[in-house]
Amino acid sequence: xxxxxxxxIKTYGCQMNVYDSDRMTDALAPAGYVPTDxxxxxxxxxxxxxxxxxxxxxxxxxxxxxxRVLKEARAEAGRPMQVGVAGCVAQAEGAEIAxxxxxxDLVVGPQTYHRLPDYLDRARRGERVVETEFAPEEKFEQxxxxxxxxxxxxxxxxxxxxxEGCDKFCxxxxxxxxRGSEISRPVAQIIAEAERLAGAGVREVTLLxxxxxxxxxxxxxxxxxxxxxxxxxLAEIPGLDRLRYTTSHPRDMDDDLIAAHRDLxxxxxxxxxxxxxxxxxxxxxxxxxxxxxxxVRLIERIRAARPDIALSSDFIVGFPGETDxxxxxxxxxxxxIGYVAAFSFKYSARAGTPAADREGxxxxxxxxxxLERLQGILAxxxxxxxxxxxxxxxxxxxxxxxxxxGQVAGRSPWLQAVHLDADTKLIGEIVDVTxxxxxxxxxxxxxxxxxxxxxxxxx
Ligand code: SAH
Ligand code: SF4
Ligand code: F3S
Numbered sequence: 001x002x003x004x005x006x007x008x009i010k011t012y013g014c015q016m017n018v019y020d021s022d023r024m025t026d027a028l029a030p031a032g033y034v035p036t037d038x039x040x041x042x043x044x045x046x047x048x049x050x051x052x053x054x055x056x057x058x059x060x061x062x063x064x065x066x067x068r069v070l071k072e073a074r075a076e077a078g079r080p081m082q083v084g085v086a087g088c089v090a091q092a093e094g095a096e097i098a099x100x101x102x103x104x105d106l107v108v109g110p111q112t113y114h115r116l117p118d119y120l121d122r123a124r125r126g127e128r129v130v131e132t133e134f135a136p137e138e139k140f141e142q143x144x145x146x147x148x149x150x151x152x153x154x155x156x157x158x159x160x161x162x163x164e165g166c167d168k169f170c171x172x173x174x175x176x177x178x179r180g181s182e183i184s185r186p187v188a189q190i191i192a193e194a195e196r197l198a199g200a201g202v203r204e205v206t207l208l209x210x211x212x213x214x215x216x217x218x219x220x221x222x223x224x225x226x227x228x229x230x231x232x233x234l235a236e237i238p239g240l241d242r243l244r245y246t247t248s249h250p251r252d253m254d255d256d257l258i259a260a261h262r263d264l265x266x267x268x269x270x271x272x273x274x275x276x277x278x279x280x281x282x283x284x285x286x287x288x289x290x291x292x293x294x295x296v297r298l299i300e301r302i303r304a305a306r307p308d309i310a311l312s313s314d315f316i317v318g319f320p321g322e323t324d325x326x327x328x329x330x331x332x333x334x335x336x337i338g339y340v341a342a343f344s345f346k347y348s349a350r351a352g353t354p355a356a357d358r359e360g361x362x363x364x365x366x367x368x369x370x371l372e373r374l375q376g377i378l379a380x381x382x383x384x385x386x387x388x389x390x391x392x393x394x395x396x397x398x399x400x401x402x403x404x405x406g407q408v409a410g411r412s413p414w415l416q417a418v419h420l421d422a423d424t425k426l427i428g429e430i431v432d433v434t435x436x437x438x439x440x441x442x443x444x445x446x447x448x449x450x451x452x453x454x455x456x457x458x459x
Contacts, residue, residue, distance in 0.1 A: 007033040008042035012059060013050025015246065016208050017087055019159040021048045022151035024086065024113050031117035040070065044082045044120065049089035051174050053348035060089050061101065068103040082123060084108060088178035092352075094132045104128075110164075110179060111135045114142035134180040136164055140189065146196070153200035156399055156428045157242075157411075160197065162190050162230065163209030168249060170276075171287045171355040172316060172347060175210050182210075187217045187225055187233075194234050201428055204242035204268075204397055204411075205234070213248040213257055228256025235266040241430060242397060242413075246272045247314075250290050250298055262305035268413050269306050270340075273299075274314035278333030279326035282319050285355070292333050299337055310385065310414040311337060315344040317374055318367030321360035322347075327370050334377055340385040340414060342378045346371050386416060386443060389435050393448045396433040398426045409442075417442035 007028055011021045024046060025035050036042050047063055050056040067083050074081040084106035085097050091109035098104050105123040108116065109132035119129045146152040165180045166173075194205055209215055212227065219225035219233070231243055243266050250273055260267050277283055280291045302309060315330065334342075346367040349356040389412065396418045398410040408422045410433075419442055420433055432448035 003032050005033050005043035006036040006038075006041065007044040007046065008036050008039045009046045009048055010039070010063070011048045012056060013048070013052065013087065015159050015206070016161055016164070016210065017048045017050065019161050019208055020087070020110060020113060021046075022146060022154075024048070024116060025151050026146055027114050027116045028120075031120070041079075042081065044084065046084045046086055049085060049087035051088035051092045051178050051350070053345060054350070055348070057089050057092075060085065060097075064097075064101040064103055068101070071103050082106065082120065084120075084123075086110070086113065088174065091132050091178040092174060095130045098128050098130055107131070109133070111139050114139060136180060136183040139164075140183070140185045146193070153197060153202050156202055156397065157204040157206070158197050158202045159208050160190065160193055160205050161185065161208045162227075163212055163215040166210040167214075168211060168251075168289075169287060169354075171285065172319065172350065172353055174350045174353060177352060179210055182214055184209075184215045184217045187219050187230065190217075190230065191233065191237075194237055194240060198237050198239040201239075203239065203428055203430070204244070205240055207231070207234075207243070207245040209245075210247065211249050211252060212245045213252040213254070226254055226256050227252075228254065228258075228260040231257070231260045231267055232264060235264045241266060242268055244268050244270060244415075248273055250275065250288075250295055253298055253302065258302055258305045261302060261309060268415075269309040270312070270413065270415050271302065271309055272312045272314075275333065275337075276314060276316050277319065277322075277326065278330035279322070280329075282322055282326050285321060285358075286316075286319060287354075292329065295333070296336060310340040312339055312341040313337075313343075315342060315374060315378075316347050317344065317370040318347040318362035320347070320355055320358040320362065322362055322370075327374075331374065331377060334374070334381070338385075339378060339381050341382055344371060344374050344378065383438075385414075386438050389414070389416065389443065390438055391435065393432050393434045395430045396420075396445070397430050398422070398428065400427060412443070418445050419443070420445045420447065422447060 009021045011017050047060055049060045071081050082105045083103050085104055086108045087110055090107045097107050106119055107130040111134050112131050123129050163184045165182045166176045167182045169176050197205060215227045217225050234243055275295050276286055278292045394412050396410040396412055398408050400409050401424050402409045402419050406421050407419055409419050412418055418433055433445040434448050435443050435445045437444040
């Protein structure tokens with residue numbers, strides 16, 4: 001019998017880290033670890049970290065500072081605590097973390113989580129373990145499916161990693177170094193996991209990958225499958241009524257995938273397709289390997305296939321060498337496309353990436369000013385899109401209880417949060433909701449057919 005211990009995992013960064021944190025919970029279960037929501041009493045605290053921008057990485061060190069105090073107090077009380085750093089900071093900085101933060105017992109990169117029980121044994125014997133080997137095939141092989149009740153289905157929506165790593169080497173980005181080269185999970189494993197999720201009551205699955213549409217694998221028919229084929233197959237699974245994927249790269253949007261948007265009602269009309277900049281000069285310097293015009297044409301093809309598709313993107317302002325004219329080109333592209341949502345960031349120089357040492361680094365104040373202008377326009381586009389849905393009746397997947405008693409919360413096909421008064425027994429159902437109002441972050445609505453009778457004044 002193994003000793004029962006508790007583990008608290010704090011997750012930073014992208015959805016893949018959210019998925020991986022659950023996989024770590026699964027990997028630790030056979031070694032007797034049960035998840036806890038109380039950090040103060042946990043036997044093991046794992047930080048699943050993100051290295052994408054300087055701020056993200058710095059958060060880890062401030063958290064480690066707080067943990068040092070807690071760990072010392074716990075040691076004095078005779079209840080020792082182990083601290084581990086996982087994720088992309090672990091991969092990027094490895095032994096440096098252990099040197100900079102003595103509180104850390106274990107540093108583990110994203111590719112060997114399946115070996116966690118072994119690493120922790122070693123750490124308990126006094127070793128400071130630093131493991132940053134790239135072993136993606138082994139990871140997919142040995143972290144096959146969610147095992148604990150808590151990680152099979154947290155609710156009616158779930159993430160499912162189908163691809164990891166990136167070979168694109170955008171000149172600003174750490175991901176190819178922290179996640180390694182592109183690798184796809186075997187098709188059979190993905191189908192099995194999706195079936196299991198559906199069996200556990202999941203209605204919506206978001207397929208994850210750093211470059212999700214670079215997914216490729218051998219299908220059960222012996223043919224080469226891309227994301228379009230995979231999505232078509234997953235759409236056959238009973239109960240999986242909604243499919244999404246993120247994050248995709250414009251260069252990997254192939255005809256099959258665009259056709260899937262046309263043909264599959266299960267594939268939600270929403271696409272996160274980061275463009276980063278609207279200036280060809282900057283796009284080239286970023287090594288994105290397409291022009292603004294290519295992107296606009298691509299969006300036209302996607303919209304022709306699925307006219308109601310909503311688009312979102314990521315943007316970087318203040319990339320080295322970005323002039324006012326380059327930035328204006330980004331604003332023009334935003335006006336041309338019309339986004340429903342977007343993430344935008346000030347360029348953050350990351351050690352080891354090609355752009356970090358380039359000339360023409362942009363002053364912080366200029367970056368801040370550009371970011372504010374861009375975000376103002378994007379926020380207005382989001383507001384205008386949400387306003388256009390007021391009065392429409394749309395299918396909403398009810399996901400959880402709302403903030404108030406008697407209220408539930410769900411999502412529209414376009415990923416908008418929707419609140420309405422309804423019974424929590426509707427959680428997991430897709431119901432028609434008439435959108436009646438607009439708040440900053442969400443829409444409110446009423447179940448279709450239950451609109452209050454407003455005709456009372458009419459004769
Ligand atoms: N694989 C995805 C993006 C992963 S990172 C893609 O190719 O689109 C998420 C976003 O973070 C990126 O789209 C980019 O906008 C931003 N980002 C990445 N590196 C950055 C950096 N050094 N500075 C600022 N933003 C960055
Ligand atoms: Fe980073 Fe570019 Fe790869 Fe996206 S495609 S993960 S931005 S290198
Ligand atoms: Fe961050 Fe790594 Fe994801 S750097 S965005 S956690 S792939």
